[in-house]
Amino acid sequence: MKTESPGVEAATALLRRFEPVIRSTTGDKFYPMDVEPYVRACSLWVQRPGEEAVCVVPGGKLSLDRLAQQPMDEAGAVHFLKFTDTEDLRSDSPGGRLRVFRSRAKDRKESTRAFRAGRGRLARVGYFSRFVDALYSIALLARGRVPGESAAAASVAYERIMAGQEHYRYHGRVLRQDGWIVLQYWLFYPFNDWRSGFFGANDHEADWEKVFVYLSETEAGEVRPEWVAYAAHNYTGDNLRRRWDDPELEKVGEHPVIYVGAGSHASYFAPGEYLTELTLPLPSPLARVAGAIRTFWKTRLGQYVGDGEEDGGSGYFSIPFVDYARGDGLSVGEGGDRAWDEPRLIADPTPDWVSDYRGLWGLYARDPFEGEDAPAGPMYNRDKSVSRAWYDPVGWAGLDKVAPPTETLEAILEQRADIISRCSTLRTEIEDKSRQLKKLGAELAAMRDRSHLDAPYRAGTRRVAELSRELDRLRGKLATDEAISESLAEYADRLRAGERDQARAHISRAHKPASEDELRVSRVAEAWAAISVSLMLISFVGIAMFEREHIISMLVFSIAFFAFVEAGFRGRLVNLVSSANIGLAVVATLIIFYEFFWQLVVAAVLVIGLYVLWDNLRELRR
């Protein structure tokens, strides 16, 4: 794979020409900053297996150069930075606790004033998801997590840095790959306070986000923007990218606009509130059984299985989170509230702080799900492997199958030439095999009804059948190839005429913000979403304690009541009725089988007998 970088000046000029405009959400406290002051404010630690974490370089003594030298590296060791000042959190430090307390109080006040959550995330999803969500929150107590004070302490440290020198900076890298010029904008945020600030999934120190712009180069050497890809959580592939002329992609001049998720810093193309679901898969044996039942239900019984469930549905448990990317906060970049400072270039040779530091860029919380652990740098994943976005930025956004416009026609013609040549070979092969088949057919005809040639006749019949099948396959392949060749010719003509593909043809599942209708919900629905799980559990306990005589019927009644109210609020009455009916039908069928098993067997035999009789009589009448 060819990856090379242009010169420093050319790279900087390109980065600046297409640098994004970020629009954050009111209430967000952290913005893209330079890594240098961040690292200077951090201490470097190492966590070896089964041991307490050890401070390698204390706070204030770390630099980007020093970061690259990782002492005490051994199998299983995790190096990590600590941004939040532990002294600030310690009660015995002079004024430490008070400072954090004040900062938290101020943050809370400002956040409440500035940020108001929209329709509660819980009101948008079902009972089961809410129940799993409650378990997830409880699990946070047991899992490793970023301490509650960290967001406030990070805010204090960030403000301290910004007070020293206010700046908004991205880290840029320019490289060529597969005919594309890729502009990588790496945005570094000192803290992700999605959980503590915006009811999200996680908090962690340090946050690396990325936006890539893909340019094509004309023969005259001019560059043209063709595609843009924004990173959002761990999504990869085609759905991440938009074509430059896609109406969804907002631009200020030549600068793409990013709507940044509050706290999470995920990047979106349009402003709004995004429902992000953390899907937990079913254990594989259960998933297989569920899949088999679904297939039987759908294909054999011809029953309806609902929308969006055709993929087999391996993930039945999902926890909902809302990413608020409203774009009503501070904006940085062309035409925004603040301008970008000169970018920090990640040029060739790759700086040591990028290539030699494989540790985490913030606190290692030892969370088994990794959500609360800080991320690794731009080049690495948390497990120290090189990240795909670094070594294959074109493939990361699913662009590896797309040729740059200057190469598209060439690629089409080459592919057509290959197919035409393949067709020619196929035709020759078909001709040979056809001749062979005819000769074999003649041989068989000659052997027919000759008892002494029975054995070779049977072998010949088998060979004829095999050859016939092979010929059929080859003819089918030729027909398909000819159709593809024709289609390629038409495609080439369209391109020559200046026609382009649909801008959104590659998108299978676009991440869309919640619609106005979804957001318009009464306070009663939100209140119901907030209390319903607890209320249901309390009612179960009440029934178990006071209505033991009628426990089954009361439980059924209570579940039906909650399900009905829930379905009413969520507009899923049809689904509820349908599911309840199927459940009742299964029970009723079992009862009928239990009560009338032998009668049903006799009836089935009678029906089969009558059918055979009717079929035979019908044949007799012909």
Next chain:
Amino acid sequence: MLLILEVIGLVLLGGYEFLQVDWRDIDLRTLQPQAVELAVFALFIPSAILTLLSALSFLFLYRRGWLLAAIAQGLSLAVCLWLYSWFQPGYVYPIMAYCVLMILYLNSQDVRMVFRTGQQASHEN
């Protein structure tokens, strides 16, 4: 048509149960089992009315017809199962069998697709 057939069936079953009771010997203190069965048959009245309404909705092509029909079938089956757990009257079995077939029919891909647009427009409510 199937829904109207169901209502007719329910009415006929009710009539048959009514005729089975010996009204002259009726004693309120020791009710005949047939009288009890007839009394609980009254539980099918709401679902019969709903079924009739859904049949009319189908005739006039109201999109809510599917939901009404599905609720009616569910209600009938629930009543059948409840009666089965208490009295096990003979008439619940044919009703159960018919309801099961009706549920499978109403939930079949083709029928659901016919009503899908309307349901989507109203957020599947």
